[in-house]
Amino acid sequence: MAQNNQERRQRLREGYIQVIQQMTPNAFITLATNDTGDMSEMTRLIGKFCGMMDREICGHKFHTYSSDKRTNGIFVIEHTKTNIHAHGLLRFPDNSTVDLPLLTARKWNTLTKAGTTNFQPMYDAVGVAGYCTKEMRSFLFDWDQVVVASQFIKH
Numbered sequence: 001m002a003q004n005n006q007e008r009r010q011r012l013r014e015g016y017i018q019v020i021q022q023m024t025p026n027a028f029i030t031l032a033t034n035d036t037g038d039m040s041e042m043t044r045l046i047g048k049f050c051g052m053m054d055r056e057i058c059g060h061k062f063h064t065y066s067s068d069k070r071t072n073g074i075f076v077i078e079h080t081k082t083n084i085h086a087h088g089l090l091r092f093p094d095n096s097t098v099d100l101p102l103l104t105a106r107k108w109n110t111l112t113k114a115g116t117t118n119f120q121p122m123y124d125a126v127g128v129a130g131y132c133t134k135e136m137r138s139f140l141f142d143w144d145q146v147v148v149a150s151q152f153i154k155h
Contacts, residue, residue, distance in 0.1 A: 005139070013136040016074065016146070020129040025073050025089040027100060028128050030118040031108050032085035039144055042077050042084050045111050047152035052107040057095045067150045069093055075147040076132045087132040089125065090149065 031049065033042065054062040054070045062070060073090030092100055101119035108117045122128065135141050
């Protein structure tokens, strides 16, 4: 039975890696609260962050845009009992006038005050997705630790 669960977890992890690759992310970000926090609060912060980024990148009518014209991607929340943080593989909308690393830091700092960010352009989606999904192999992984940016978009 344990082997079956491990195999299922591995198949799910591989599925997430495939989905991430198909999303063609253009950025890999880490958002840390530098606090113990909890998953529901981290999920709420991620939703607020995505909305703030869309408002800045797309303009004040961002909420009328379809999900393919807005920030989209997958976050994986890690270390939920200690220094909670989220890795995000994201596709930001094209906007050559926006400094995404700076905007990421500004918006996250507005939400968390003491939080930190790490922004990297995407070069290897499969490799980075493998890194971000590493905790999915553990029996302690809670599937609520996966947050899809589009879940915050009102359809």
